[in-house]
Amino acid sequence: MSRSDQPTTAEDEESILREYVLDVRIVEERPPDGGSRYRFEAPHHEGITFDEPELAELYADVYFDVNGFQEAGTGDRGVPPEIIQAGQDTLAAYFLTQPGIDENWVASFYGIKNTKVERYASWVRTRAEEVREGARERGME
Incomplete structure (x- = not known):
């Protein structure tokens, strides 16, 4: 499970995979060479793309859990303050959306099962x- 660093190109086909309230959505990108990527979009949030739809959906859940956050400016290894302040469960879920991190890593980090x-x-x-x-x-759709 990982994030994707591949940029969207003009040739990519796109469709909305999941639409949430408050103009938040996940867009499926289908590049001409095959496969799919899933881009999380929200107002005032730099778009981020994932290789698996489940990760994009979990990222959206973290976003709603903390009432929105910005990753821009946190650096390559930083965590947005809103997520840190939200508690261990939210931070664990956020970690799961990061490149190279899986349930085993999070369990080891926290010393839990x-x-x-x-x-x-x-x-x-x-x-x-x-x-x-x-x-x-x-009525905030």
């Missing part, structure tokens, strides 16, 4: 859905 890492990610997904539902109820 993989099942707890999975639980952390599920808590973030649940809270993110609650945030999106609350936005929909308030």
